[in-house]
Amino acid sequence: MSHSVTPLLGFEHMTQLGSASGYLDEIYEVVKALSLFEGFSVSEYSKFCEYMSCYGALRGDTILNEGTEGSFLVIVLTGQVDVMKNDGTGRRKLVTRVGPGGFLGEMSLIDGRQRFASCVATQPTDFAVLTRDKLNTIMLEYPRLANKVLLLVLQLMTSRLRDTTTRMLPTIVSEAI
Amino acid sequence: MSHSVTPLLGFEHMTQLGSASGYLDEIYEVVKALSLFEGFSVSEYSKFCEYMSCYGALRGDTILNEGTEGSFLVIVLTGQVDVMKNDGTGRRKLVTRVGPGGFLGEMSLIDGRQRFASCVATQPTDFAVLTRDKLNTIMLEYPRLANKVLLLVLQLMTSRLRDTTTRMLPTIVSEAI
Numbered sequence: 001m002s003h004s005v006t007p008l009l010g011f012e013h014m015t016q017l018g019s020a021s022g023y024l025d026e027i028y029e030v031v032k033a034l035s036l037f038e039g040f041s042v043s044e045y046s047k048f049c050e051y052m053s054c055y056g057a058l059r060g061d062t063i064l065n066e067g068t069e070g071s072f073l074v075i076v077l078t079g080q081v082d083v084m085k086n087d088g089t090g091r092r093k094l095v096t097r098v099g100p101g102g103f104l105g106e107m108s109l110i111d112g113r114q115r116f117a118s119c120v121a122t123q124p125t126d127f128a129v130l131t132r133d134k135l136n137t138i139m140l141e142y143p144r145l146a147n148k149v150l151l152l153v154l155q156l157m158t159s160r161l162r163d164t165t166t167r168m169l170p171t172i173v174s175e176a177i
Numbered sequence: 178m179s180h181s182v183t184p185l186l187g188f189e190h191m192t193q194l195g196s197a198s199g200y201l202d203e204i205y206e207v208v209k210a211l212s213l214f215e216g217f218s219v220s221e222y223s224k225f226c227e228y229m230s231c232y233g234a235l236r237g238d239t240i241l242n243e244g245t246e247g248s249f250l251v252i253v254l255t256g257q258v259d260v261m262k263n264d265g266t267g268r269r270k271l272v273t274r275v276g277p278g279g280f281l282g283e284m285s286l287i288d289g290r291q292r293f294a295s296c297v298a299t300q301p302t303d304f305a306v307l308t309r310d311k312l313n314t315i316m317l318e319y320p321r322l323a324n325k326v327l328l329l330v331l332q333l334m335t336s337r338l339r340d341t342t343t344r345m346l347p348t349i350v351s352e353a354i
Contacts, residue, residue: 150328
């Protein structure tokens with residue numbers, strides 16, 4: 001099957017690094033986290049890589065822009081990205097900082113809503129992109145592999161949810177009865 | 178195949194309501210949310226229900242207990258459940274309130290860590306339970322159905338993550354540069 005090499009909208013100015021198949025070692029570091037469930041086999045993570053394209057961002061490049069459309073997930077391979085969100089009063093808060101192996105943009109991939117935060121490279125950053133179209137194709141053609149990809153995203157989101165909910169607790173004034 | 182009717186550890190005192198196949202309408206209300214991806218067919222959600230058991234909790238019953246082990250997901254069918262978490266200073270905060278169609282316990286299902294919060298029925302509450310063992314079986318036997326189940330959990334977690342991150346923002350003191 002053929003894999004598109006057209007740059008994603010918004011990434012035209014970035015360096016195109018081709019298929020994630022050129023980044024097998026970096027992607028393996030990401031997918032080996034799947035411990036509680038059956039992990040990726042070598043052929044599965046190599047297949048997974050075929051469905052992703054890679055890009056290179058310079059320091060200061062905006063990878064995702066809060067409030068815009070976009071239905072793809074970003075996996076950071078090298079470098080560092082700041083995740084920032086407008087707090088509703090015009091101030092931009094640093095929500096978190098993501099390094100190699102971190103995911104960005106998974107919320108819009110799943111719910112199709114606008115980007116929740118902006119992601120700016122604070123170092124030269126290479127990253128892989130998984131679009132919803134490619135995810136749908138994996139589900140259609142390799143449903144068992146798709147389960148592992150979805151579990152990987154679920155593990156990431158679980159970790160984020162534990163973290164943000166703990167950080168959110170002080171904002172709750174009332175005690176439970 | 179046979180489906181276990183042994184009550185889950187911790188639920189021995191609750192009313193056993195049998196397979197979720199008896200709650201097709203309620204479960205359908207939950208699974209029809211899967212709009213951006215291919216949804217559940219009638220036979221798929223009916224199959225999904227076969228893998229879940231249902232229980233009835235009385236007002237005041239603790240369904241999940243913060244800090245304990247447990248690797249199953251709860252889908253609230255009727256009633257209402259308060260989700261409460263110790264804030265680390267001995268105070269119990271009301272994190273959220275969940276009604277019919279809401280999920281509980283998805284974090285431990287995915288990462289195997291201890292229960293993050295306690296869930297107490299504030300009304301007589303019927304609920305369905307999906308264990309990690311059953312989820313693994315679905316992935317093995319019906320991988321395409323498993324894709325949809327995982328997407329459903331992902332959609333729920335995405336919604337929670339948008340909500341808690343927004344609520345957490347005021348706790349971030351420093352502005353991004």
